[in-house]
Amino acid sequence: MTVSLKLAWRYMSGRGLRSALTTLAVVFGVMLIFGLNGVTPSLVEAFTKGLLSTAGKIDLSVTSAYNQPFTPDILEKVARVPGVAVATPEVQKSVPLPPLDGVATSQQVQSVNVIGVDPGTVALVREFPLSAGRPLAVGDASVVVLASDLAARLKVALGDSLVLPSSVGSTRFTVVGLMSSATLPGAEQVFVPLAESQQLFALGARLTVVEASLRAGADRAAVEADVRAAVGADYTVGGLSTNSSLLASLQVSTFAFDMFGIFALATAGFIILNSFRTVVAERRRDIGMLRAIGTPRRTITAMFLIESVLQGVVGTALGILAGWGMAAGLMALLGPVFESVVHIKVPPVTFPASAWVLSIVLGIGVTVLAALVPARAAGRVTPMEAMRPQLGEVYARTVGRRAWIGLGLMVVSLFGLTAGTSLSVGLGAVVFLIGAAMAAPAAINPIADAFGHLLEATFAREGAIARSNLQRNPGRSGITVTAVMLGLASIVALLGVVQAIFAGFAGYIDRSLSADYMVIPQSIVLGQGNVAAGPRLAADVRHVAGIGPVSTLRLAQGRVNGADVQFLGIDPATYPQVAAFEWNTPSSDAAIGQLAGGRWLIANGIFASQHNLTIGEQVRVDTPNGQRTYVVAGIGNDYLNAKLATVYVSQANLASDFGVTADLLVMADRLPSADPEAVLAAMRKVVAEYPAFKLYESAQWRSEQLGIFDQTMVIFYGLVAALAIPSLLALLNTLAVSVLGRRREIGMLRAVGATRRQVRRMVLAESLLLSIIGTVFGVLVGLWLGYALVTSMSAVGWPMPYIFPWGGVMATVVVGIGFGALAAFIPARSAARLNVVEALHQE
């Protein structure tokens, strides 16, 4: 053990550059895993904190499972449950605010949560630490209480008026109380009397939330169960953070981030494998001598394993440090985006225990695992090696068998990719990459031949030597190509996915919401908490001169087989005039017409695949008014709702079965003959009366949304670039080794008359060949993997069109070949500067 440790340490420190390059690969992998695992939990924490901070002393919240307002008898039911001390009725709705003049975009309060409370009982559940004014009192009308910091941002003081948007336009509230509590961004709240809020949102006597506090000493779980039994299955009892689409998309990004990290570490693993293989090859004679003088095999194996542990530990430690820096940097980048788009204050980076465990286990584990094969091979070196005057062919010619195993793995991985869960997709992707890595070396000779001829056309003699160098050592070439391939394949695949998301996003704007004008609540992308408009808004729009067809969308929540489904109400007569479905064959626009003739529905792709629906099938739907049976008229998608299980029904059915008559979104087309300027001005005038809504022209909306999207894409591209670095290291490493290993040969070439320039070119040509082969494989594998990821993500409920990533492929080719030239720079120079006499005297 001590000998192994000593030798490992001496070799490592004596070969500083090599060790550093290998370790750097681990650093990058760990950096990505650790850093990214620090980012997402911080965001999730910010998000849940934002939600929970609204809770106060509330022990229990009861909301509708359908996201619908409900009648006050639920309040009675909750209050009667033993163990419940107080139950208080509330209305909670998020309303967007129009931007204030003279306030920076990042400082704008884009929306507030209007909380209608019962002044008589709310004080028993919520705290109102007042700094000025008075609390809400029984009998109050249009008054509001809010935190003083929020008031300052809204530029209102005690006694001022605050205008809140509503379904009938807007309502003025007088500020009567200011609270000292600090407002977390994303949790801006204003408190108004319950009756006032019911009027504001046209709810009648209905509520959206019942908040309750428990008696001291009550069994929380038992009370929760009793409340659940009392209110029935149509209600959700518990935390406020459940069922959030933002939380879901954060989980999706955690998965995507983990994929980045796994790809990076897989690449690092191959670099380490490569590095240790070359190291074992280099030290073959040393190992032979050690065996000859009586070193047991296990001591030799231990020596390499210890070396890998040392590098793993150092690499992981540095990786964690770099990951911390990366997370901090990412948060600095992400912060403004998140604050402006989803109103979440991004906290300082924190790392959960799992991030540490994952990084340390994977960082050291991958290093040791990758070194295991070469280390065992080292143990098998015969003592005879010490006697050989020349280093022999050191790589076993098992290329053919490995290629078959690799192909087999690639086939097996298809099951994972198509199995339909994100875990199996991730696993399938990794298995596919391993398979590709095993199969790649078999194709080196043919490809080296093909590209070698191309190179030879450029610099004839050096190209031929470079090609034969590669083909003579297929093992080493194979592993370099593999490392480059892995790095680039993951880049191409991820770019493919990113582009698909982007295209899906742009496509939804283009196809689904093709109307010339749209009147949309400002926070529609969030999917929740939108304020809906009464019928007046659509009517007003219809009356604008120059406006042609107008159609609206309405939203309700329902359940099918116990699963939440969103129901969109469309007007079968006007919808096709301003919008469109992407139909799954054999469905067609005729289905829209069918909606008008009874309980027919159009299912979107996710919903149809979840319930295995075909046209003509009956679907039993739980609605707030009881169970109803609908018949499937067609299956089609609009991209707005591509992420969620969605059903389209007629607005008439939405009204009778769900009780929803308010419009969520108004779409309108301009008459061809109308003057665009005049129509726009008239539309602006109408929408100005509805502060919760914003008027968009299609082009403007599209560019605004794409702008927000672009900001987040920058981060993705940054990550993709970070992934490319390990490939560069792999190339550099292999080339350096290949030059060092051939000093005598290079010396001989120089001795028989090769110029420095020719030697430089030879090394450059070899590097270019390796990188071209790696790039070709990387692009092919990456394209396929990207396609598989996109289609499988579609299968798990995130439909997006596959777009061939032309830009990504071009960039990857440029980067791959550029890296080849870059990586050759130092080795080529040192090869050219080699002292001929010294080189020839080397063993």
Added chain:
Amino acid sequence: MAIVETSDLRKTYGEGATAVQALDGVDLQVQPGEFVAVMGPSGCGKSTLLNMLGGLDAPTSGSVRVDGADLTALTDDRLTELRRRRIGFIFQFFNLIPVLSAVENAALPLVLDGAKDAQATAAEWLTNVGLKDRLANRPDQLSGGEQQRVAVARALSTQPALVLADEPTGNLDSKAATDIAGLLGQVAREWGRSVLMVTHDPRIASFADRLVLMKDGRIVDDVHLDGSVDAARLAMEKSGLL
């Protein structure tokens, strides 16, 4: 008792038409403290013989006994142990670990064997071979002759019964080669080890007590040398190998 004892030692490489008979019935004995040189044209089997004696390669048939142990009957672990404790190796290319100092290289077999005073013993042997002032130097800071002296010290550090030298002077200049050959003579005569040296150079072989001449896998002559510079060359001429 002889330190080395082979009987009807045979080694065949390959099969069928491409088979090569590297050793074809070699009977050899080496006594304690004897310095034996093995010579012969390339491919005569002398390196193969050395590998068999060192337990690096297994014979096709016949037996090899070193220091009383039958090498063909030993497991890999026991062979490894035997090499570590009873056999010292000296290679043409020195084969020192480049990242270890002279004394660390010389101490390697002792350290591997778990000996307590490895460094001190190694330093003692390095002093014996004339490298008292070079203990802390790494191989790349030593001349070829000095590197080979480190290898000799390494081979002797475990007090082996047998020292095997494979072309120990093949990579040295004439002066250094003579010095190393002299040192090997000292190893046998003063320190009492049996030394078996393979060489191409008759001048170097003349330092040995005894010359074994090989051809086509057989011993063709086995002569005692008188210590004169021409002894080996004359013996080769007599056997028709020159």
